[in-house]
Amino acid sequence: MGKSQKYTEDQLLEGVVRYSEFNKKKVKATELAIWCRDNVDGLEEVRDYHFTRNIQVHSPKTGKLIERQKLCTQRINEINKSRNLRVSINSNLILKASNIDVVFELSKSVLRNLIVETREMFDTLLSKNYHLERENEVLRSINKNQKTSIEEVNIKVSDLQKSLKRLSKQVNYLMKEVDMENRIKTLEKMGIEDEAIDLNTYTENLQQTIEDVMNINKILLEQINNNTIFDEDSNSIEGHSEDVNDYYVEDVISGIDFD
Structure with a gap:
């Protein structure tokens, strides 16, 4: 046996009919229940599911328990379809x-x-048309503003492209100037300037000075210290001071005929 219902089908159907006379739009169960609680006697505690939930009844043919829509639900569907x-x-x-x-x-x-x-x-058509016209006005206004914004953005993009082009030229120019300046500074450090060469600076840049190149004393001292000359006297040189080395250097130089 089906579960007993809190409200009879006639009560719920009456609520739907009366609400449909009050409301000319489509019937929504939630709004229907709210209206019926305030306006229909006996439905003070009705809820939306009372209008939409199926009921269980015994089939007249088989006697089995089956579900079917309530009469109020069927009426709601008919009203909504007609509307x-x-x-x-x-x-x-x-x-x-x-x-x-x-x-x-x-x-x-x-x-x-x-x-x-x-x-x-x-x-209904007049109302819809009115709302559509209002919406179209809003859309036209939005489109106009967007078009203006797009034009402003295009102008800014164009200006930015021009600025980037100018900046690129300036950067290339500065890079060339810096490269030239660096090359000039590097050549100056090497002793090479416009129409002149500073031999001393150039030699220093090669990690040798004119004095280093032409200093016979230094060369002879290096040879003595390395035992590459005066082999027969090398034993007597060991342990002597710088004065002894100077003595041998002077002795060697005195024997050189520069004429």
Whole structure:
């Protein structure tokens, strides 16, 4: 046996019918329940799921327990389908009948309801059109602002490209100037200047001075210390002071005929 329901189907159906007369838009269960709690006797504690949850009943054919939609749920679906603008337009005889005489053959009550439905659709279309026009105005304003912004960005990008081009030229020029300046400084350190060569500086740059090159005393001292000359007297030189070395250098120089 199915679970007993807090509200009868007639109570819930009454709530849907009365709410649909008050609200001409699509029926939403949450809003329906809120309205019924304040406006329908006996539904003071109703919730949205009371209108949408299926109920369990015994099948008249098999006797088995099955689920089905409540009558109020079925009515909500019918109302929402009829209030679907596209469906309403396609099913409206005034708008879609191939022969308008068919409309006048309807009973007065059916014709009246059809006229009311058509007027409601017309009002809905006017409202939608109004909102669409407002939205289009907003979109046009946004597009205009975006177009202006894009143009400003393009100008800035163009200016930036020009600045980068100028900067690139300046950098290349400075690099050439710096390279030239460095080359000049390097040559000056080597003793090479415009139309002149400082031989002493050039020699120093080669890690030798003129004095080092022409200093016979120094050369002879190096030879003596390395035992490359005066081998026969090398034993007598060992342990002597710098004065002894100077003596041998002077002795050697005195024997050289510079004439």
